[in-house]
Amino acid sequence: MxxxxxxxxxxxxxxxxxxxxxxxxxxxxxxxxxxxxxxxxxxxxxxxxxxxxxxxxxxxxxxxxxxxxxxxxxxxxxxxxxxxxxxxxxxxxxxxxxxxxxxxxxxxxxxxxxxxxxxxxxxxxxxxxxxxxxxxxxxxxxxxxxxxxxxxxxxxxxxxxxxxxMLNGYADGHPPLYRRWHAPLGDDAWSDVFDHAYDQFCAHVDAVPQRRWARFERESLIDPYAADHPSEFFAVCSEALFVQPHAFEAEYPELYRLLARYYRQDPARVGALDLSG
CATH class of the missing domain: 1.10.472.150 (Glucose-regulated metallo-peptidase M90, N-terminal domain)
Structure with missing residues (x-):
C-alpha cells in the first residue's frame, strides 16, 4: 500500500x-x-x-x-x-x-x-x-x-x-555501475578497457615532440588535457561520444563501445551494441 x-x-x-x-x-x-x-x-x-x-x-x-x-x-x-x-x-x-x-x-x-x-x-x-x-x-x-x-x-x-x-566518491574515471542499467558491465571490464585506453592515450601524448605539440592539439580528437587524470579522460571521452560519435567510434572502437554501453546510447548507430542489460 x-x-x-x-x-x-x-x-x-x-x-x-x-x-x-x-x-x-x-x-x-x-x-x-x-x-x-x-x-x-x-x-x-x-x-x-x-x-x-x-x-x-x-x-x-x-x-x-x-x-x-x-x-x-x-x-x-x-x-x-x-x-x-x-x-x-x-x-x-x-x-x-x-x-x-x-x-x-x-x-x-x-x-x-x-x-x-x-x-x-x-x-x-x-x-x-x-x-x-x-x-x-x-x-x-x-x-x-x-x-x-x-x-x-x-x-x-x-x-x-x-x-x-563523483557519485561514488572522488572523481576517478570509474563512474558508478548500477545493476539495473549496467548489468553487462563490471569493474573488471571497465578497468580492462578504460584504464588500458587511458594509459595508451597518456603514452601517446607523452611521445609527442615539442615541435609538433601545437599541431597535435589541433588535430587530436581527444583533447590532450584528458591525459591529466582518469576523471578528465572520462569527461573528455564522454564529450566525444555525444558530439563526435562517428569519429570517436572509428578511432577508439573499444572505448566507444564501453561508453555507449554505460550511457545506454549508440550515437554513431553502430547497431551491434548490446544496450539491453
Missing part, C-alpha cells in the same frame, strides 16, 4: 513539474537548432529529452555571475545538454546538489595544492567549467554555446560527466 502511495505521489510531482516547467515549442526548436549533435535522436527520443529537460529544470537552481542576465534560452540550452547523457538512465545520477552558476565567459579557479615535496601552493587558472563534489556546477556561457559539433568540445557534457563520476 505504501509503495503504491509513494508511486502515486511521485507521478503527481512529475506531472506538476512537467506542467510548471513546460518548454515552449519555439524555444525547444531553437534549442535543437543550436545543438546539431542531437540529430541522431529520433522523434520519441527527442520527446523524452524534452520531458527530461523540464524535469531537470524543476530540480535545479540556475543563477549567474557578473550581472549576466539569466534567460529561458540559456536555461533550456544548458539543461538539454546536461540531460542528454542520462536520457536512458535517470536524473538520479545528478542527485545531492542543486546549483548551476553561469558566468559570462571563463572564470578564475583558485586551489590549494601540495607538491611532491609536501609544500603547499596557492594556484590560479582560468576555467570554462567546474564541478564541485556535493556542490554546484559552474559554467562559462560563452563556452556552453560552442555547440556546432565541428570538434568534440562540449563543456556542459564534460562537467556533468564529472558529476556522474
Amino acid at each position: 505504501l509503495s503504491k502511495l509513494s508511486r502515486w505521489f511521485d507521478s503527481r510531482r512529475r506531472e506538476k513539474a512537467l506542467r510548471t516547467f513546460a518548454i515552449d515549442d519555439a524555444l525547444w526548436q531553437a534549442t535543437l537548432d543550436g545543438l546539431p549533435f542531437l540529430a541522431h535522436l529520433d522523434a520519441p527520443d527527442l520527446a523524452r529529452l524534452r520531458e527530461l529537460t523540464s524535469l531537470f529544470i524543476a530540480q535545479k537552481e540556475f543563477s549567474t555571475a557578473h550581472d549576466l542576465e539569466l534567460t529561458d534560452r540559456m536555461i533550456v540550452a544548458i539543461a538539454a545538454q546536461a540531460s542528454l547523457p542520462v536520457l536512458n538512465l535517470s536524473l538520479d545520477l545528478y542527485r545531492g546538489w542543486v546549483g548551476i552558476v553561469v558566468y559570462p565567459g571563463e572564470f578564475v579557479i583558485r586551489k590549494t595544492v601540495e607538491d611532491e615535496d609536501g609544500v603547499v601552493h596557492e594556484v590560479e587558472h582560468d576555467a570554462s567549467g567546474e564541478a564541485w563534489e556535493g556542490g554546484p556546477v559552474i559554467l562559462s556561457w560563452e563556452d556552453a554555446q560552442m555547440t556546432d559539433g565541428l570538434d568534440a568540445y562540449n563543456v556542459v557534457i564534460h562537467e556533468f560527466a564529472h558529476k556522474i563520476d
Whole structure:
C-alpha cells in the first residue's frame, strides 16, 4: 500500500513539474537548432529529452555571475545538454546538489595544492567549467554555446560527466555501475578497457615532440588535457561520444563501445551494441 502511495505521489510531482516547467515549442526548436549533435535522436527520443529537460529544470537552481542576465534560452540550452547523457538512465545520477552558476565567459579557479615535496601552493587558472563534489556546477556561457559539433568540445557534457563520476566518491574515471542499467558491465571490464585506453592515450601524448605539440592539439580528437587524470579522460571521452560519435567510434572502437554501453546510447548507430542489460 505504501509503495503504491509513494508511486502515486511521485507521478503527481512529475506531472506538476512537467506542467510548471513546460518548454515552449519555439524555444525547444531553437534549442535543437543550436545543438546539431542531437540529430541522431529520433522523434520519441527527442520527446523524452524534452520531458527530461523540464524535469531537470524543476530540480535545479540556475543563477549567474557578473550581472549576466539569466534567460529561458540559456536555461533550456544548458539543461538539454546536461540531460542528454542520462536520457536512458535517470536524473538520479545528478542527485545531492542543486546549483548551476553561469558566468559570462571563463572564470578564475583558485586551489590549494601540495607538491611532491609536501609544500603547499596557492594556484590560479582560468576555467570554462567546474564541478564541485556535493556542490554546484559552474559554467562559462560563452563556452556552453560552442555547440556546432565541428570538434568534440562540449563543456556542459564534460562537467556533468564529472558529476556522474563523483557519485561514488572522488572523481576517478570509474563512474558508478548500477545493476539495473549496467548489468553487462563490471569493474573488471571497465578497468580492462578504460584504464588500458587511458594509459595508451597518456603514452601517446607523452611521445609527442615539442615541435609538433601545437599541431597535435589541433588535430587530436581527444583533447590532450584528458591525459591529466582518469576523471578528465572520462569527461573528455564522454564529450566525444555525444558530439563526435562517428569519429570517436572509428578511432577508439573499444572505448566507444564501453561508453555507449554505460550511457545506454549508440550515437554513431553502430547497431551491434548490446544496450539491453
